[in-house]
Amino acid sequence: MSKNVLKVENVTMQFGGVVAVDNLSMEVNQGEIVALIGPNGAGKTTAFNVITGVYAPTNGLVSFGGKPIVRNHPQGKMKKLYKGEVATMYTAAYIPDGRPSIEDEEATKIWNDAEHARDPFVGSDKVLEPTPDKITKLGMARTFQNIRLWKSQTVFTNVLIAKHMRRSSNLLTATLHLNFKEEQKQREEVMELLRIVGLEDVKDELATSLPYGKQRRLEIARALATNPSLLLLDEPAAGMNPQETQELTAFIGEIRDKFNMTILLIEHHMDLVMDISDRIYVLDFGKLIAQGVPAEIQNNERVIDAYLGVADDAED
Amino acid sequence: MKNKKFLIVSLILAAVCIVGVLYVNANMRYSMLASVLQKGAIYALVAVALNLLNGFTGLFSLGQAGFMMLGAYTYAILTIPVAERIAVYQYFDGGIIQFCLPMAVGLVLAGIVPMLFAWLIGKPVLKLKSDYLAIATLGFAEIMRAIIQWKNLGPLTNSSNLLKRFANYENILFPMVVSAVCIAIIVLMINSTYGRAFKAIRDDEIAAEAMGINLAKHKMIAFMTSAFFAGIGGALLAMFQSSVQAAAFTSAMTYEILLIVVIGGIGSVTGSVMGAFLFVACSEWWLRFLDDPLPYLGVQIPFMRGGFRMLVFSVVIMVVVLFFRKGIMGDKELPDLWKKRPKKALKKASKKEVA
The missing domain is CATH 3.40.50.300 (P-loop containing nucleotide triphosphate hydrolases)
Incomplete structure (x- = not known):
């Protein structure tokens, strides 16, 4: 399975x-x-x-x-x-049915293990x-029913911003641009992604200026950028x-x-x-x-x- | 190639500016021009700090004067020479602080103290949206002003009396260089991955959060950074005026700064800088003659008397806002104006060909 x-x-x-x-x-x-x-x-x-x-x-x-x-x-x-x-x-008040009697230790253990596999916090609040x-x-990444692109940003930056989450730089190194290698890598990855979804040629356009179908694609590309x-x-x-x-x-x-x-x-x-x-x-x-x-x-x-x-x- | 050209041009411009300021400093230290240069630079820093919040992160904050006041007071309190304290704190037996920090340390602390306050009030307040955040931060600034003037805090803040005789600069280049460095740091931040995250939050909070941007953390970073630089701006303003009094840091000061941001363009750093100098020059210098009741060419103009300047100034602002809906710069930066032009021309040309 x-x-x-x-x-x-x-x-x-x-x-x-x-x-x-x-x-x-x-x-x-x-x-x-x-x-x-x-x-x-x-x-x-x-x-x-x-x-x-x-x-x-x-x-x-x-x-x-x-x-x-x-x-x-x-x-x-x-x-x-x-x-x-x-x-x-x-909750802690959970009384499951089908629990074996306490005397039957082996069955209780198996049952307990199964319950914990289902919900590790079983029996707690x-x-x-x-x-x-x-x-x-x-x-886990998502798109939205009514498109939610960052409207003042270009197609390229829309995807690039989604890479922010996977950064290894902190505020100081990012501000001083010491993370230029990571930045370079991110930009390349974004270009690759845009190539795959077929938005490479419009990468410098404003996201909202794209036709509807392409905006949808861009939203998917942006979600994919979060790995x-x-x-x-x-x-x-x-x-x-x-x-x-x-x-x-x-x-x-x-x-x-x-x-x-x-x-x-x-x-x-x-x-x-x-x-x-x-x-x-x-x-x-x-x-x-x-x-x-x-x-x-x-x-x-x-x-x-x-x-x-x-x-x-x-x-x- | 283009970058190199750009760099050379900006270096030359910077050198010209520095030489110009040094000339002003040497020959007309107490002229209107010198004072506009200093105050303009200080307001530019504070306006850019506010723009980072209002323009780039989309947090509508009105606490700027409060943070400036905290910075100004921190700096003033910590850098008054021990020998002068008896005279300054005349009603409070010389105050409780009996040491004096060097100017640079005082300046940095003038940023850190407001930053800590920003952290404190940011915790509950940053969850609010738009107008509510504005009201909360405005309230904070007013409360801080009242607290600083509180009699029981007198030994620390000198209550509602002036703080003066603290360490000050000689050369008017000093406030300009400090604010230029600070603005450069803010620009670097805006151009970093964090700046992009701020813009994402501004454009669409829900999408930003769904793409893994921690809203609380990033809003806090923007808020604290803004408070830090507002505090340094406040300290510079204290030095420029060579005295500090809490009564000066009213909400009207916040509105002035907000006005600069709006006129310069929400989301444009160069716009804020230009707006700051224009605002200060207009309100303090260029329109000054309107307050003068002296006859021109033998004609006594009836409106020209004290206060008329502000009326004309308001009209000028209304006209600017009417004609530049998005401020002078919109959300563009000054170098963009040169960069974009050839591209647009190309596009137009290609469109014509297609047609």
């Missing part, structure tokens, strides 16, 4: 009384392209934001490369308001709420015409092969999703309603009802 890169376990995100993501569990394995689909407002982007640290989830655990990175349980006001499931699972930059540093092992794409084909979508589909596949990348993406263009994904998760009203390979999803009754719609509908 291939290595598990990202594991989301029982994640619930509740804003006040609104449950945006309800007990979501999913996995992404090494080298896979996994799609997260669902109707508008299903909680896809919220799930993304939880994974990348923009929001701290109300409850749940996110592990990256086998290590827990985000962990939380309902606290304060949320204790009363919480509408999700397994409220005590990530440990809360992990890293800021997005810390998560990016671990090797991630997992790439999260939030609706990379939003607002693209069929031809651009096709190009993007090929581009995403290329990235996976070239950088040996694992990709999790949110998308509404079904041709792209069905074409490229290894596995698909479907969300509706925050809940996971289906998961599986594209063929399974296409024929899943619930998914068709909630999201894909019947072919006749589309023709009307």
Whole structure:
């Protein structure tokens, strides 16, 4: 079995009384392209934001490369308001079912080990709420649904800034430009990256002056510049015409092969999703309603009802 | 090749400036020109420090006068000769500090003390955004002004009385060189990988954080750096005026500096420097004749009397802001104006060919 890169376990995100993501569990394995689909407002982007640290989830655990990175349980006001499931699972009050009797030492040990492998902080109130930059540093990079390029910067500097995180220089050496070797190396790497994504010829243009499709590419290039092992794409084909979508589909596949990348993406263009994904998760009203390979999803009754719609509908 | 040319030109320009300043220093030490040069250089440093924050990192801070005051007081308190302290601290038995530091040490400490204060208030305040940050920093500056004037702190700060007779410079080249070096350091920082990170935070905080830039840390670096150089600027201002009084560091001073930054161009270092000299020259020198009620060519102009200068000055500023929406320089630097030109011309030419 291939290595598990990202594991989301029982994640619930509740804003006040609104449950945006309800007990979501999913996995992404090494080298896979996994799609997260669902109707508008299903909680896809919220799930993304939880994974990348923009929001701290109300409850749940996110592990990256086998290590827990985000962990939380309902606290304060949320204790009363919480509408999700397994409220005590990530607290000290966690009483698991299926625990073998204490007398059976061997079974207890095996069971304990399994629990700890699942959640190293099992049975504690440990809360992990890293800021997005810390998560990016671990090797997870994302793009945004509504493009968020640095608008006063050129294409080249947009990618170069993403290299800032992997610097070895400190404020003093950087200010005195003693890090020129590293700087040189970074610039070369950025050029190489721009060459790969095909933006070399526009490197000195302002990022926002690029056509839409190229801005999307640039955002992906910028994310790649942080040397991630997992790439999260939030609706990379939003607002693209069929031809651009096709190009993007090929581009995403290329990235996976070239950088040996694992990709999790949110998308509404079904041709792209069905074409490229290894596995698909479907969300509706925050809940996971289906998961599986594209063929399974296409024929899943619930998914068709909630999201894909019947072919006749589309023709009307 | 081009770089070499650029370097030679700037070296020649710098040499001309230095010779000019030395000439002014030798022949008209107490002229209006000399005072504009000094104050302009000091304001340039403080404006560039504020620009680092407002223009490059996108943190709208109005605490600049407060940090300048802290720097000025630190410098003044630490460099008054022991023998003079009885006279300066006449109401406080010579004050509690009975030592005197060398000028250079005092100047560096004048940067470090405001920097530490910036760290202290930055912890809670930098989480705020735009206007809220502005109000919080403005409040900090006003509170510090009140605290320094507090009677019980008299033995240290001389309460609301003047601090004077501290170590001072002879040559007017001194404040200019100090602020030139400081501005050079800020420019180096802006051009480093950290400067790029600041600009990323300014352009889009969420994207910057998602690309691994630690917002709290980088905002703090910008805030502390700005406070450090504002403090040094404050110390230079104290030397220029050869006395310090907390009452002078009002919010109006912050607004003056903010005005310089806006007129020069938010996000342009050379703009801030030019803005500072223009501002100081206009407000102190070139428009001075407007305050003069003397008749011109035998005609007594009714408006010309004390204070009319400021009115005309406000109109000038409004006109400048109307015609230069983004300030004199926008977010460009002075050398860019020469660099970009041939490229643009080329582009236009190629476009014509296509057409």
